Amino acid sequence: MSFFPNRALVNGIRKNYQPNLVSLMSLCANNYMLLLKVLADKSALGEVRHFFISDLLxxxxxxxxxxxxxxxxxxxxxxxxxxxxxxASVVASALHPRMTIRLYHDARMAEVLATQDIRQVKPRYDYPNSQMHQQDEKQQTNQFLNEWLHLCLRLGQVNVELHS
Known part of the structure; x- marks a missing residue:
């Protein structure tokens, strides 16, 4: 038994980690639908929506x-x-999470492109690696996005402009 998830022992042969594409695609499709709810009527370049969870968040x-x-x-x-x-700015940066997400309208999917200091999230990473990324970093960042979206939809309050 290995404590490292990158190589499972199958029939005495070490097998490299393989991303679960069905799970990832399902998560990306779910994130797309949640993002449509979060964006609501916002669809033009530069439009912004704020979700207020509490005084500090x-x-x-x-x-x-x-x-x-x-x-x-x-x-x-x-x-x-x-x-x-x-x-310190390093600690402040860690407490200021951010993501760049691409929405594919024809495929109805949303994918995290970049997060924090990762400019392009790869589908899989060798482990261990110098940046200490997890093997399933892409799955984890898309899952984190899913949790953010659920938080915003469940607890977030939005300023809405009323037109007279």
Whole structure:
């Protein structure tokens, strides 16, 4: 038995980690539907939506790119970071999570492209690696997005403009 998840022993032969594509695609499809709910009527370049969870926690969703078949949004945690002005920037950055997400409208899927200091999240990483990414980093970041979206939809309050 190995404590390292990258190589399972199958019939006496070590087998490399394989991403579960069905699970990942299902998660990306679920994230797409949740993001449509979060964005609601926002679909134009530069539009922003804020979700206020508490006095110390809010999220900001910004549409940064729009094409006929895709959109790119930035999703970031805000308020907690602003209340921690006196701590080191490295710690403050860790407490200010952010993601860049691409929505594929034709496939009805949403995928995390980048998060924190990872410019492109790969489907799988060798383990161990110098950046200490998990083998299933892509699955985990998309799952984290799913949890953020559920939090915003369950507890978030949004300022809504009323037109007279």
């Amino acid at each position: 809010s999220y900001k969703v910004t549409i940064t790119e729009v094409t006929p078949y895709t959109s790119v949004i930035d999703f970031e945690q805000e308020s907690l970071h602003h209340s921690l002005k006196n701590i």
